[in-house]
Amino acid sequence: MTYRCDHLHLRSRDAVAAARFYVEVLGARETGRDGAPTVSRIMLDLGGLALFIEQAPEATGPAAMPPNLGIEHIGLRVNDIEATVADLQARGIRLVSGITDVRPGLRIAFFDGPDNVRIEVLQRGEPVRA
Numbered sequence: 001m002t003y004r005c006d007h008l009h010l011r012s013r014d015a016v017a018a019a020r021f022y023v024e025v026l027g028a029r030e031t032g033r034d035g036a037p038t039v040s041r042i043m044l045d046l047g048g049l050a051l052f053i054e055q056a057p058e059a060t061g062p063a064a065m066p067p068n069l070g071i072e073h074i075g076l077r078v079n080d081i082e083a084t085v086a087d088l089q090a091r092g093i094r095l096v097s098g099i100t101d102v103r104p105g106l107r108i109a110f111f112d113g114p115d116n117v118r119i120e121v122l123q124r125g126e127p128v129r130a
Contacts, residue, residue, distance in 0.1 A: 007050035008074070010117060015042050015055040018114035022046060022053075025091060026076065026119075047076065063116035066096075073110065073118035081107045081123035088121075 012018040019042040022028040028051065032043040035055070044051040066072070078084045081099055088095065088111060096110040096118065108122045 005049070007052050008071075009052040009054065010115065011054045011056040011060060012115045013056055013060075014114075015039055015053045018042075018053050019044060021114050022051065025088070025093060025113075065116060066112070066118040073120050074113075075120045075122055078121050078123055081109060081121060084121050084123075085109050 010018070016039055019028075019030065022044055023030060026046060028044040028046040030042060031045050031050075033039055034041040034043075038055070040055050042053045044053065064070070085095065085099055093111050096112055097108075099107055099109045101107050105125050106122065108120055110118055110120050113119045
């Protein structure tokens with residue numbers, strides 16, 4: 001058996017607002033929408049990851065507060081974690097943890113996205129300067 005990642009599927013109380021966050025803050029690209037006139041799902045490309053954000057029914061329970069069982073976080077690799085964290089803070093995104101040097105060549109930081117989705121930004125190796 002061979003498995004490949006196809007997509008990550010999230011549920012949201014406000015799929016449109018959640019998708020806007022991933023587009024505006026993280027540079028995702030919207031690739032499609034289902035449902036009209038009410039949006040039921042928005043499809044995004046987040047750095048090569050297909051991300052589906054579904055409008056959750058009203059009866060859906062609240063999101064678990066991290067840390068929790070199940071999907072723990074989304075990890076996004078960046079070239080320069082210091083510039084990334086500065087950009088997030090300038091946009092008013094609250095960090096859950098500041099930059100941590102896990103080991104030589106690995107630096108990480110965490111913040112929360114919509115619906116309590118924990119997002120990690122990580123830098124491997126030295127920063128790439130443009």
